[in-house]
Amino acid sequence: MSLLAIRDVSKRFGGVNALAGVTFEVEQGDILGIIGPNGAGKTTLLNCISGLYRPDAGDIRWETTSIRGLAPYRIARLGIGRTFQIVRPFPSMTVRENTAMGALFGRPGARLQPGAALNEADMVLDVVGLGEKRHYPVLRLTVPDRKRLEVARALAMRPRLLLLDEVMAGLNQVEIEQALEMVRRVRDSGVTIVLIEHVMKVIVGVCRRALVLNFGRTLVEGPPAEVLKDRRVIEAYLGQRYARDQEK
């Protein structure tokens, strides 16, 4: 039994088929990378999983139960944490307070009190490398640090599945290395990860499997190195002519 199963999920916005029947599964302990050109439906897919959107068709199963159409907060408490591509911190709070919010609300089971949640935040901030900046107001953080904070807030929920939406976009080479290190640490702590990424180095570096979305459909799925060499994937990104020229 897989941890998360997406079955034939579709989502329309007016005349646009953002998702047109996507199917895949995520096993416990896996790291799945989702890639695809702009507008392929990657973020829509995450929004469907985390409950911000309700799929028009298909089913999303968490272990044995369907979570399709559940309110986002209920999905969160089942153990699914996520980050946003365009970061969404709580701007008037400090780094530590932002992180504590995840521990305060996202935990399944026993409720933490604010004090305990702050202690939990301190532990998580050390994992993502923000420990020394815990008392900063969010607005003082740089872009890479704000992305780390997104991860920290989700991790504080102690999720079993973490959905990362382009946490490395806009980072330089050194920062990507640090972020990769962070993702590996999270994986080693037993969290299953689904990540959307445009940086291929990340996909090849940490993912066990990669899935390519194009026009709301699954184009190719398999080991990252093979997927990236697939002619259909090159076509999707760079056009048919480029793919033809490559083969000559």
Added chain:
Amino acid sequence: MSVRRATYLVAGLALAFLVLAPLTSIDAAQQAGLPLLTDKLWFRIATTVAMFVVMASAWNIIGGLTGYASFGNVAFFGLGAYTAGVVVTNLNLPFALALVLAPLVAAAFAVIVGIPLLRLRGHYFAVATLGVGVAVGEVVNNIEPLGAATGLFLPIIRSDLLFFYLMLGAALLAVLTTWVILRTRFGYGLLAIRENEEAAAVIGVNTTFYKVAAFCIAAALTGIAGAIFAQWNSFINQDNAFAISDNVQMILMAVIGGTGTVLGPVAGAISLELIIQTLAGGGSGSVFSQIGLGVLLAVCVIFIPRGVIDFFGGRSRLSLRYFRQTLRETSV
């Protein structure tokens, strides 16, 4: 340190209020001709200030902490007032019962309108709640058992002191409620919703429940103020129980004082009500007082966006530098 100083300051003010106000009824004070204390008007103003402390603090819970600017809170005030009217006049039951029923009626109404309206955001929510505020007043104005356009008369209870203390009690309750909320998980949930609602939802905040609950608490507190007002004034109609200007006023007080804080709405209610009384010269609604208020609000929003509470407790000092800095913040 700063918070403690602010707390002492307000506690001191409240204590002074408690001690000084009853003096006004003591003959000795009146014979001695102490300024203010001989004046019956002073009592009225003090009670009105306390009433607006309740309304501004209650508004702050939904508008300041949760970030949903309600222009319909006056409906809760009116419903509280009319609940008291019905209990005391139509049903001939004691006023004490009205004090219990009024918040319940207002809170129940908040659930009914809150569930559909709290799905709206920003100015859509503001306009929708404004509609509710006006509509409820109009409906009440057309119900015969509620006195329709004539209004409702309550048996007069002559005791300035009683109503002053009732309002003061309600004001303390409102402030205490805000203080408690800000120290609990519930309060953090409200702040998260204000700061970024979708982010709050995906970390596990039950946003719909939290928003409706905050609306309910605000409604209950406002309803209590309405009930006390009804008995105090002994006459209620659409104009005084469902006055949109009251709704605007409670928002101004919360904003000028400092939204999202415990004591901001208190500071705002006290300072603004005193300014209004001064501008109006005891009467109300003169053109000049309206213009004065408008200018004041514009200046406050531009130059002291965090409210006058920002100057208490040593966080900021009133200076040109402060104004230059806030001007940069507010003019994006």
